[in-house]
Amino acid sequence: MSTPDILFLGFCSRAEIDRSGARWNVLGLSSILQTYLLPSHLAPFIALSVNIQTLRGTGILHILDQDGVKGGEITIRGQHVEGAELAEEPPDTVTMHPGEAWTPVFMPNGDGIAVPKPGKFSVIQVKDGLEIPIGGFQVIHIEAPPLTADRIAAIRSDPRAAKSMRIQLGCKRCPATYRVYFGLDRDPKLEAEGWRWSPEIQDTEFKCTCGVGTVELRYVKSGLVALLGRPSEQTDLNIVPLYERSALQQVRDKFHDLLNSEPQEERIQRFITDNPILLHMFSAVNLIPKPSIGTKFAADFAILDARGRLGPDRDRASKHQTLETRRAPGAGVDPCI
Ligand SMILES: [Zn+2]
16 A cells, blocks of 8 residues: 655645745635636646655656546655755745655646646546545636626726737647637737637637647637736736836826816716726726716716726725716816826
8 A cells, every 4th residue: 555745735826935944825725726718727836745754756746637637747856955055946946844744835836737628637646656646626617707898998997907818729749839819909910920819719629730639719718808808817828918108108198188178077078988097996897987877867987896896985885886077176186097
């Protein structure tokens, strides 16, 4: 009977060992991963517990999907070093003080594990020719919310928003690639370089020439729609920013001039509707111009935040909370971009 030297605990978004080498600061540890986009590298760190007394040489872990098909491999090398020897830590290496036996370790995932589809995955340690189960995780695919006009206005209100997102699927063994992009507008230049506009993709899957990799494309298509406009940790994505710094400054200056010209309220409303970036501080998910309140009145804007609440007054959120733009006569207003 062979016992494992490593246990798989899950993934986490951040992990940092403190200066003492004995204590971890960890964020978002879980064995259930929710994602809009697949294939995905899942999370930046892999959480393990390692028996540093018994791990000799190299520990090899395999990731298996529900059908037992191998989807990835992690190699752990344990090495004893004297404190003074380790002047510089090589990448993907974690230095720790030895504990009694089982010690938590959080390894950078790097280009390691990427899963192509949702489902349950098991992790095994391959040791002495045996496969020993040491844990598992589940990947859940989240459907994208529809890209409505209100959501597009909200995306345009975010200075960190993405104008377009690209993902290139490829195989590690052959040169076959499949390039997909999506954005607020189509980009003929990208398409000339071989990037496919995601809503027009007819293929259901990408199969590489050597036959090793098959990726269902529906998770790519819906994932790009969902992630548009969001700051993302997804390292697989190439993101083009929506706003250049100079463009933001231009909007700021024009708004400043407009406010100082004592304009009619409608002109301010029109300017903000055309430049929703001015409402960026409310972190809108939906931005609705001129919503009606009852049958008689209309507010200037309604802002729905990520928690589904109407803003901007987060403390007194109610169904009728709206934003009204007011200008103090003669006062210089800084739109704070
Ligand atoms: Zn291939």
